[in-house]
Amino acid sequence: xxxxxxxxxNLQYANWSEKIFRQMQDGGVSAVHVTIAYHELFRETVxxxxxxxxxxxxxxxxxFPGFTGDDVRRAKEEGRTAIFxxxxxxxxxxxxxxxxxxxxxxxxxxxxxSYNNQSLxxxxxxxxxxxxxxxxxxxxxxxxxxxxxxxxxxxxxxxxTLEAIEMSSRPISITHANxxxxxxxxxxxxxxxxxxxxxxxxxxxxxxxxxxxxxxxxCTLESFSQAIAxxxxxxGAEHIGIGSDLCQDQPDSVVTWMxxxxxxxxxxxxxxxxxxxxFPLQPRWFENNLHFGNIExxxxxxxxxxxxxxGIMGKNWLRFYDTSFGPQD
Amino acid sequence: xxxxxxxxxNLQYANWSEKIFRQMQDGGVSAVHVTIAYHELFRETVxxxxxxxxxxxxxxxxxFPGFTGDDVRRAKEEGRTAIFxxxxxxxxxxxxxxxxxxxxxxxxxxxxxSYNNQSLxxxxxxxxxxxxxxxxxxxxxxxxxxxxxxxxxxxxxxxxTLEAIEMSSRPISITHANxxxxxxxxxxxxxxxxxxxxxxxxxxxxxxxxxxxxxxxxCTLESFSQAIAxxxxxxGAEHIGIGSDLCQDQPDSVVTWMxxxxxxxxxxxxxxxxxxxxFPLQPRWFENNLHFGNIExxxxxxxxxxxxxxGIMGKNWLRFYDTSFGPQD
Numbered sequence: 001x002x003x004x005x006x007x008x009x010n011l012q013y014a015n016w017s018e019k020i021f022r023q024m025q026d027g028g029v030s031a032v033h034v035t036i037a038y039h040e041l042f043r044e045t046v047x048x049x050x051x052x053x054x055x056x057x058x059x060x061x062x063x064f065p066g067f068t069g070d071d072v073r074r075a076k077e078e079g080r081t082a083i084f085x086x087x088x089x090x091x092x093x094x095x096x097x098x099x100x101x102x103x104x105x106x107x108x109x110x111x112x113x114s115y116n117n118q119s120l121x122x123x124x125x126x127x128x129x130x131x132x133x134x135x136x137x138x139x140x141x142x143x144x145x146x147x148x149x150x151x152x153x154x155x156x157x158x159x160x161t162l163e164a165i166e167m168s169s170r171p172i173s174i175t176h177a178n179x180x181x182x183x184x185x186x187x188x189x190x191x192x193x194x195x196x197x198x199x200x201x202x203x204x205x206x207x208x209x210x211x212x213x214x215x216x217x218x219c220t221l222e223s224f225s226q227a228i229a230x231x232x233x234x235x236g237a238e239h240i241g242i243g244s245d246l247c248q249d250q251p252d253s254v255v256t257w258m259x260x261x262x263x264x265x266x267x268x269x270x271x272x273x274x275x276x277x278x279f280p281l282q283p284r285w286f287e288n289n290l291h292f293g294n295i296e297x298x299x300x301x302x303x304x305x306x307x308x309x310x311g312i313m314g315k316n317w318l319r320f321y322d323t324s325f326g327p328q329d
Numbered sequence: 330x331x332x333x334x335x336x337x338x339n340l341q342y343a344n345w346s347e348k349i350f351r352q353m354q355d356g357g358v359s360a361v362h363v364t365i366a367y368h369e370l371f372r373e374t375v376x377x378x379x380x381x382x383x384x385x386x387x388x389x390x391x392x393f394p395g396f397t398g399d400d401v402r403r404a405k406e407e408g409r410t411a412i413f414x415x416x417x418x419x420x421x422x423x424x425x426x427x428x429x430x431x432x433x434x435x436x437x438x439x440x441x442x443s444y445n446n447q448s449l450x451x452x453x454x455x456x457x458x459x460x461x462x463x464x465x466x467x468x469x470x471x472x473x474x475x476x477x478x479x480x481x482x483x484x485x486x487x488x489x490t491l492e493a494i495e496m497s498s499r500p501i502s503i504t505h506a507n508x509x510x511x512x513x514x515x516x517x518x519x520x521x522x523x524x525x526x527x528x529x530x531x532x533x534x535x536x537x538x539x540x541x542x543x544x545x546x547x548c549t550l551e552s553f554s555q556a557i558a559x560x561x562x563x564x565g566a567e568h569i570g571i572g573s574d575l576c577q578d579q580p581d582s583v584v585t586w587m588x589x590x591x592x593x594x595x596x597x598x599x600x601x602x603x604x605x606x607x608f609p610l611q612p613r614w615f616e617n618n619l620h621f622g623n624i625e626x627x628x629x630x631x632x633x634x635x636x637x638x639x640g641i642m643g644k645n646w647l648r649f650y651d652t653s654f655g656p657q658d
Contacts, residue, residue: 043372050427098379105435 005310006030006076007292008317010205011086011154011176011243013038015250016055020289021062024081027289030314031072031321033110033175033243037087039261042099045092049106052083065107069322072314084321086110086175088155088258090121090140097136097143104147109325110175111144112152113137113164116270117263122153122160125186126270130157133164145169148325153197154187154243161193170324171201176243178207182227183214185271194231198239203320205243206231210280211271212245217281224283225298228312237308241317242295248288252278335359335405336621337643339534340415340483340505340572342367344579345384349618350391353410356618359643360401360650362439362504362572366416368590371428374421378435381412394436398651401643413650415439415481415504417587419450419469426465426472433476438654439504440473441481442466442493445599446592451482451489454515455599459486462493474498477654482526483516483572490522499653500530505572507536511556512543514600523560527568532649534572535560539609540600541574546610553612554627557641566637570646571624577617581607 007028013035014020024032036052037045056065066072066082075082085107093099093111103111113122113133121137123130133141141164144151151172153161165172174197180188189197189204197204206228213219214227231240247254255278259270269277285294292313299309336357342364343349353361365381366374385394395401395411404411414436422428422440432440442451442462450466452459462470470493473480480501482490494501503526509517518526518533526533535557542548543556560569576583584607588599598606614623621642628638 042375046371046428046431049431050425053427053430096379098382099375101382102375102378102435106431107434 006072006314006318008072008241008314009033009244009246009289009292010173010241010317011035011207012246012248013250013254014246014248015254017249018059018062020248021055021059021081023289025062025079027292029081029289029292030076031066031082031084031317032289033084033086035088036085036108037089037092038115038258039089039091039263042092042094042096042103045087045103046106049085052085056083067107067109068325069318072318072321084109086112086150086152088112088152089115090119093140095120095136097139100140100143100149101147104149108149109321110150110152110173112155113140114157114160115155116259122164123157124155125157127157130159132159133167137164138167141167142169146328148327150320150324153193158190158193161189162196165193165196165200165202168200170328171203171320172197173202173320174204176205176207176209176212176245178212179227179231182230183212185212187271188212191234194235198235201239203239203241203316204235205241205317207243207245208282208286209245209247210282213283217283219283221283221285221294221298222301225295225302228299229302229304232304232308232312237304238311238316238319240312241320242292242313244286246282246286246288247279250279255279334639335401335643335647337401337570337646338362338573338575338618338621339502339570339646340364340536341575341577342579342583343575343577344583346578347388347391349577350384350388350410352618354391354408356621358410358618358621359405360395360411360413360646362413362415364417365414365437366418366421367444367587368418368420368592371421371423371425371432374416374432375435378414381414385412396436396438397654398647401647401650413438415441415479417441417481417484418444419448422469424449424465426468429469429472429478430476433478437478438650439479439481439502441484442469443486443489444484445588451493452486453484454486456486459488461488462496466493467496470496471498475657477656479649479653482522487519487522490518491525494522494525494529494531497529499657500532500649501526502531502649503533505534505536505538505541505574507541508556508560511559512541514541516600517541520563523564527564530568532568532570532645533564534570534646536572536574537611537615538574538576539611542612546612548612550612550614550623550627551630554624554631557628558631558633561633561637561641566633567640567645567648569641570649571621571642573615575611575615575617576608579608584608
C-alpha cells in the first residue's frame with residue numbers, strides 16, 4: 001500500500017520481527033512510536049534500547065531510530081520506518097529527575113506519568129482515588145518540558161490528567177485512547193479531558209485495541225471512522241491522530257505482564273476478565289501495518305477531506321513531533 | 330589568551346567548577362576530552378553524565394556537550410568549550426557489548442581497554458604478565474570501531490597495546506602518555522608502540538602529569554617542548570597532540586580512588602609512593618587552562634612552524650575527531 005502522504009502510528013508494542021518491520025515498509029508506515037518499557041526500571045530499559053540497536057543493525061533497509069520530525073520525512077523519502085520510543089510508565093526514570101534527560105538522549109520521546117496505578121508522579125486510571133500530580137510529578141513535568149520529552153496521559157486518571165494539561169508549559173498527548181462517549185471504557189477519555197487537552201494544543205491518538213472500541217473485536221470500520229468524525233467535530237481534526245496500540249504477535253503472557261508487572265501476586269485482568277484474560281482479537285480491518293489504507297478509506301467514507309485525512313493519518317503527529325521533541329525555546 | 334587556531338586538550342579530570350569552565354573560556358580552549366569514569370560501572374557512569382548535564386544547564390555560556398568535530402568548530406566560533414567524554418576503564422560497559430553503543434549515544438567518545446590492571450578486554454601496564462587482547466576484547470574493539478568509540482591504550486600494557494593497534498580497523502589513540510625514552514615511567518610508551526600507533530594513523534597526546542614528565546614537577550618547558558620535537562622527528566608532528574591529564578583542584582582522595590578503585594583494601598600508590606602519595610605539583614608553566622599559550626611558546630622556541638603548532642595544539646585531534654566519532658563507513 002503506497003500512501004501519498006505520511007503515515008504515523010503513535011503507539012505499538014508488537015512482538016518485533018523482520019516480518020513486522022517488512023509490513024511497516026510494505027504498509028507505507030513512515031514512523032511508529034514504540035513502547036520500550038511498561039514496568040522496567042532504568043537499567044532494564046537500557047537493555048531494551050540495546051535490543052532495538054540490534055534490530056537497527058540487522059534491518060537497516062527497513063528501520064532506523066528516529067529523534068526528530070525530520071527523521072519521519074527521511075523515512076518517507078527512503079521508504080523505511082523511523083522508530084520513536086516511549087515509556088508507558090515513569091518507572092525508567094526511577095526516583096531521579098536527571099534520568100529524564102538521559103532517557104531523552106537515548107531516544108525516549110513520550111512518557112506516561114502513570115500506568116493504571118499510582119506512580120511517583122501521578123495517578124493511574126484504575127485507582128479509587130486521584131489526588132492529582134505529586135510534588136515529584138510537578139518537577140518531572142517541568143523537566144520533560146525543558147528537554148522535549150512529551151507527557152502522555154493515556155493510562156492516567158482524570159484529575160491527574162487535567163492537572164498535567166494545566167501545569168505543562170507545552171502541549172501534551174494522549175497517545176492511545178478513545179472518547180469515553182463512544183465507548184465508556186475506563187481507559188477512554190471524558191469530553192472534559194479531550195477538550196482541555198486539544199484546547200491547549202495537545203493531540204490524541206485513536207486506539208484500535210479492542211477493549212477501547214465500541215463492540216470490541218466486532219467494532220466496524222464505519223463505527224470507528226464515525227467516532228473520529230464526531231471527535232473532529234468537537235476538537236478539530238488537526239488534534240487527532242492514530243495510536244493503534246497494536247500488540248501484534250504477542251503471547252498472552254505479555255498482556256499479563258502489562259497488567260501485573262511486579263506489583264501484585266494476584267492476577268489483575270485490567271480491561272479483560274478471568275474468562276477473557278488474553279489479548280482480544282483485532283478487528284479484521286486492522287490486524288497489522290498493512291491495514292492503514294483501510295482507515296484512510298473509512299475516513300473518506302465518513303466525509304473527511306483529503307487534507308484532514310492526511311493530518312489524522314500522520315501529519316498531525318508530525319507537526320507535534322516537530323514542535324515537541326527539542327529543548328524548550 | 331586568544332589563540333588564532335583551535336586548542337584541544339584531550340584529557341582532563343578536574344574538580345569541575347565554574348572557575349575552571351571560565352578558565353577554559355579565558356584560555357581559549359575549544360574542546361576538552363573529560364574523563365567521566367575511572368572504575369564506575371554503567372549505572373554510576375550515568376549518574377556522572379547526569380551531573381554533567383546539570384553543568385551544561387547551569388553554564389550554557391561556557392560549555393556544551395560535544396559529539397562531533399563540528400562541535401569543536403562551533404565552540405571556537407562561539408567562544409565556548411565543547412566537552413567530550415571518555416572512560417579510563419571499560420568498567421562502564423560491564424560485561425555487555427551492547428552498552429558500547431549506548432555509551433556512545435550518551436556522548437562517550439574514548440574508552441581505555443584497561444586501566445593499570447587486567448580488565449575483561451586487555452591488560453593494564455602494572456600487571457606482571459600481559460596475555461594480550463582477550464576474546465571479549467576482540468569483540469569490543471570491533472564494536473567500538475563500528476559505532477565510533479575510540480580505543481585508548483594510555484594505561485594498557487605493551488602487548489595488549491600492540492595487538493589493539495593491529496586488530497582495530499580504525500586508528501586508535503593514546504590520549505595521555507609520553508615517550509618512555511624521554512622519561513622511563515611505566516606509564517610512558519615505548520618507541521615500538523608509538524611507531525606502530527602512528528604508522529596506523531593513530532594519535533598520542535603529551536601528558537603534563539608530573540609523574541609522566543622528566544624531572545617531575547620541576548620539568549622545564551624547554552625539556553617538554555624538546556621531547557615533543559624529538560617525537561615529531563620520529564613519528565611526524567601530525568600524529569601528536571596534547572592530553573594534559575590535568576587534575577586541577579582535586580583532593581588527594583581522588584588520586585587514591587584512581588589507583589585503588591574498589592579492587593584492593595591495601596593502598597596502591599601507582600606512580601607515587603608512600604612518601605609522596607598525593608597529587609604531585611604541576612610545573613609552574615602548566616597549572617590550568619590559562620596556560621596553553623606557554624606550550625605554544627615552547628613549541629615555537631624549539632623550532633616548530635606555525636602549522637605544526639596549530640596541529641599539535643588542536644588541529645590534529647580535530648582531524649582525528651572528524652574521522653573517528655561517527656559510524657564506520
